[in-house]
Amino acid sequence: MERAPQIEVRGVAMGYGEFVVQSDLNFSVGKGDVFIIMGGNGCGKTTLMRALIGLQRPAAGTVRYDGEDFWGATEEGRERMKRRLGIMFQGGALWSSLTLAENVALPLAEYTDFPPARIAEIVSFKLALVGLAGFEDFYPSELSGGMKKRAGLARAMALDPDILIIDEPSSGLDPLTARRLDDLILELRDSLGTTIIVISHDLSSILAIGSDSIYLDADTRTMIATGNPREALRTGDPRVRHFLTRGSQ
Amino acid sequence: MTLAHEAAAGEAGRKLELRRPAEDSLEVVLSGRWCLDGTLPARDAVERELGAGVRRLTFAAGALGEWDSGLLTFLAGVLKACAARGVAVEQGGLPEGVRHLLAMASAVPEQKVPQRDAAAQSLPARVGKATLELVRGAPAMLRFLGEITLSFMRFFSGRAHFRMSDLWLEVEQVGPRALPIVSVISFLVGLILAYLGADQLKLVGAQIFIADLVAIGMVREVGALMTGIIIAGRTGAAFAAQLGTMQVNEEIDAFRTLGISPVDFLVLPRMLALMLMVPLLTLYAGFVGMFAGLVVSVTIFDISLFEYYNETLRALELKHFWVGLSKGTVYGAMVAFAGCLRGMQCGRSAEAVGEAATSAVVTGILLITIAASVMTIVYYQLDI
Numbered sequence: 001m002e003r004a005p006q007i008e009v010r011g012v013a014m015g016y017g018e019f020v021v022q023s024d025l026n027f028s029v030g031k032g033d034v035f036i037i038m039g040g041n042g043c044g045k046t047t048l049m050r051a052l053i054g055l056q057r058p059a060a061g062t063v064r065y066d067g068e069d070f071w072g073a074t075e076e077g078r079e080r081m082k083r084r085l086g087i088m089f090q091g092g093a094l095w096s097s098l099t100l101a102e103n104v105a106l107p108l109a110e111y112t113d114f115p116p117a118r119i120a121e122i123v124s125f126k127l128a129l130v131g132l133a134g135f136e137d138f139y140p141s142e143l144s145g146g147m148k149k150r151a152g153l154a155r156a157m158a159l160d161p162d163i164l165i166i167d168e169p170s171s172g173l174d175p176l177t178a179r180r181l182d183d184l185i186l187e188l189r190d191s192l193g194t195t196i197i198v199i200s201h202d203l204s205s206i207l208a209i210g211s212d213s214i215y216l217d218a219d220t221r222t223m224i225a226t227g228n229p230r231e232a233l234r235t236g237d238p239r240v241r242h243f244l245t246r247g248s249q
Numbered sequence: 250m251t252l253a254h255e256a257a258a259g260e261a262g263r264k265l266e267l268r269r270p271a272e273d274s275l276e277v278v279l280s281g282r283w284c285l286d287g288t289l290p291a292r293d294a295v296e297r298e299l300g301a302g303v304r305r306l307t308f309a310a311g312a313l314g315e316w317d318s319g320l321l322t323f324l325a326g327v328l329k330a331c332a333a334r335g336v337a338v339e340q341g342g343l344p345e346g347v348r349h350l351l352a353m354a355s356a357v358p359e360q361k362v363p364q365r366d367a368a369a370q371s372l373p374a375r376v377g378k379a380t381l382e383l384v385r386g387a388p389a390m391l392r393f394l395g396e397i398t399l400s401f402m403r404f405f406s407g408r409a410h411f412r413m414s415d416l417w418l419e420v421e422q423v424g425p426r427a428l429p430i431v432s433v434i435s436f437l438v439g440l441i442l443a444y445l446g447a448d449q450l451k452l453v454g455a456q457i458f459i460a461d462l463v464a465i466g467m468v469r470e471v472g473a474l475m476t477g478i479i480i481a482g483r484t485g486a487a488f489a490a491q492l493g494t495m496q497v498n499e500e501i502d503a504f505r506t507l508g509i510s511p512v513d514f515l516v517l518p519r520m521l522a523l524m525l526m527v528p529l530l531t532l533y534a535g536f537v538g539m540f541a542g543l544v545v546s547v548t549i550f551d552i553s554l555f556e557y558y559n560e561t562l563r564a565l566e567l568k569h570f571w572v573g574l575s576k577g578t579v580y581g582a583m584v585a586f587a588g589c590l591r592g593m594q595c596g597r598s599a600e601a602v603g604e605a606a607t608s609a610v611v612t613g614i615l616l617i618t619i620a621a622s623v624m625t626i627v628y629y630q631l632d633i
Contacts, residue, residue: 053506079508087506093499097415107507110410155503 006031006163006195007052012061014047021047024222025061027214034189034196034209036229039216040243045199046090048216049167052197054082065163083111086161090168092152094140100127100151101136107158126154131180146173150181157188163195164188170202178202182209203244207233215240263314265290267298274305276342277327280312283320292326299334306331308342321350328355393590397520400512404521409513419522423484427530430483434475435467435534439541442466447550456550460560463542464535468569470576472534473527474621477580480527481613485588488519489609492592493602501593516589520582527581528574535573568633576624580617587613 005028013023021044029035039045050056052063054070063070065081073081094103104123108114114122127133130150140148149172156164169185170178182205188194200206206213210229217224217239226232226240233244241249263281270276275298299306306327313320324347331338340348370378403409446462492515495501504511539561546552591609595601 050502055502055505082506082508085506087503089499089503091498093503095500095503096495096498097418106509110507110509 005029006033006066007197008062008064008067009052010062010064012048012051012063013059014044014051014056015059020059020221022216022221022223023060025214027223027225029195029197029212031195032189032193034185034198034211036206036210036213037197037199037216038201038206038213038226038229038243040201040218043216043218044221045201045216046167049165049197049199053085053087053165054078083159084162086156086159086164088149088152088156088164088166088169090171091145092140092148092150094148094151094155096140099137099139100132100143100154103140103151104155104158107155111159122158126157127151129157129184130154131177146177149173150177153181153184160192161194163197165197165199167199168202169198169200170205171200175204178205179208185209203246207244215243263287263290264312265294267294269298270307271305273302274307275299275303276307276309278309278312279320280310280314282314283316283323285317285319287319290323292323292330295327296330299330299336303334303336306336306338308340310343310347313344316344316347320347321354324351325354389594390590393593394586396510396512397516397586397589400510400517401520403513404517409517410509411514411518415514416518416521419518420526422487423480423522424526424529427480427483427526428533430479431476431530431534432537434479435472435537436541438471438475439463439467439538440545442471442538443542443545443550447545456546457552457556457560459542459546459550459552460557461564464539464561464564465569467538467542468535468565468573470573470621470625472538473531473573473576473580474617476527476530476534476577477584477617477621478614480523480530480581481584481587481610481617484523485584485609485613486606488585488588489592489595489605490602492516492589493595493605496593496595497597497599497602511593516585516593519589520585523581523585524578525581527584528577531573531577531580532570535570572628572633576621579620579624583616583620584613587616 007029009025009027012025014021014025015023025048037045037048047056051058057071062072065084068077068081070078070081094100095106098106101120101123104126105119108119108122112119124133124136127136130153132147132150132154135143135147135151140151143151149169153166153169156166164185166185169181173181185196185198186209189196198205198209206229213226213229213232215224215226215232215237216222224237224240226236229244232240236244238249263283264279266278266280268276268278275295277295324343328338328351330336340351343351400409442463443459446459447456450456450458450462492501495515501511501515504514543554543557543561546557547554588609591605591612595605
């Protein structure tokens with residue numbers, strides 16, 4: 001598998017006003033990685049995600065996609081780069097006025113010239129992939145939290161993005177559904193070559209799917225590069241081992 | 250040396266006893282039932298003793314009966330007092346469960362969070378802060394106005410992305426569904442105008458001019474104003490709450506990351522719906538108001554139906570309708586602007602959604618009143 005860095009983060013700092021959440025973040029994500037951003041509650045995982053997807057400008061530093069500066073680019077350039085991303089938000093963030101099918105279809109209608117029948121086929125397939133076949137005409141409010149989450153993933157995958165960014169995939173899911181979602185993430189990586197960034201604090205999922213990772217430390221307000229989470233569990237930084245073993249080491 | 254100290258030993262033999270086995274040590278003897286539902290002894294006695302040259306604290310709980318958080322909070326307080334005075338504590342005498350729970354409560358040290366400045370602030374400081382916030386809010390408002398303008402430009406060049414069905418849904422919500430409340434209020438306002446006019450015009454014996462007053466008043470000014478205010482409370486608040494909830498659910502972020510303008514998709518249809526429907530409601534309110542004037546005049550003030558009808562026709566000119574319609578359109582735009590602005594600015598909590606809704610109504614009514622004054626003056630100057 002090709003391993004050129006696809007996403008490069010250099011010297012990024014994030015904060016709200018004068019409050020610094022994280023600073024001095026340096027990492028790169030290779031193509032086909034399942035890259036885990038882990039850390040405890042409130043350490044700035046989601047804030048980092050917002051900097052990666054263009055929702056919140058970092059206080060300092062650069063984010064590059066295939067060498068192209070994301071925040072330094074023009075609005076149009078950023079839109080173009082954003083189009084390569086698929087994002088699944090924590091609660092699914094499905095548009096509440098649209099049915100599931102319409103939710104997944106909207107990006108397709110927006111960025112492809114496919115006829116409606118073809119879009120409907122793609123939508124049904126994506127929903128089936130996440131285990132929601134038959135729920136096309138349901139509104140988000142009629143679904144459980146886990147189903148919303150999976151539908152959010154279906155929407156994130158709608159345009160077959162190069163990079164899939166997933167915020168807390170397994171929180172709020174039962175172990176079996178979480179496992180199925182993990183399998184799906186790995187399958188997307190293997191068969192479509194999708195690069196995947198997962199923001200998570202779910203240990204079983206981190207250890208099952210991660211190929212590279214960073215740990216955001218809430219105390220020192222910076223990251224620890226941890227590499228493969230399974231190796232980090234054995235030989236990594238003590239703070240990371242402490243986290244990965246639920247504090248027993 | 251034994252200092253027997255009993256604090257309300259009545260309840261199931263609960264007892265707090267303080268002993269001084271040595272000059273520099275204190276033994277706390279707990280016995281009986283220590284539960285939250287009874288009155289528990291205060292720590293004062295222990296703290297008094299601690300102040301008297303104690304270096305070491307031990308516990309004896311051999312006769313301790315049932316216990317719950319009542320005992321734990323008492324002990325946590327004692328431990329804190331000891332830590333503050335540098336007194337060494339031996340917990341060996343306490344039951345195992347108590348020791349474990351106390352250890353857990355002190356496992357994560359108290360966080361040194363920066364002081365919240367929500368506490369007492371002087372009046373000048375608060376006024377200053379509020380002023381700064383107001384000033385900082387202005388660019389955001391202008392930016393939003395700019396975004397809406399761009400969105401309208403895209404709409405008129407046919408490039409705006411929104412679903413027609415959303416527009417029709419909003420039109421239905423704003424228009425037909427507001428008819429009952431608009432009917433009731435404009436009928437009553439028409440009635441009030443008629444009475445007001447009757448009272449004043451009686452002085453000059455010209456009660457027939459009730460018709461003029463009601464017709465021109467309702468069609469030009471009051472119909473639009475009342476409709477605007479009803480819609481601000483009914484629809485402006487709803488817009489803010491809808492968009493605010495979408496903000497909380499990250500739905501707006503999802504639009505942004507997909508490169509779809511949330512202004513096109515969410516704000517534009519709402520804006521268009523109000524700008525279409527409020528003038529129509531204004532027209533309707535005018536007619537309902539005139540009907541109320543007619544009912545009052547005919548039944549109470551002995552003006553014949555025919556006279557009233559003729560007088561109304563004589564008074565009304567087409568320009569009055571144009572004035573009313575133009576005001577309705579502007580008020581509709583103001584309400585939609587305020588509702589959508591507050592919704593899009595909403596924070597990420599349930600409380601913020603409530604604040605957004607409140608603020609949308611206040612902003613909406615404020616904008617309507619300002620617009621009403623400006624337009625009335627301008628129309629007067631232009632002699633329309």
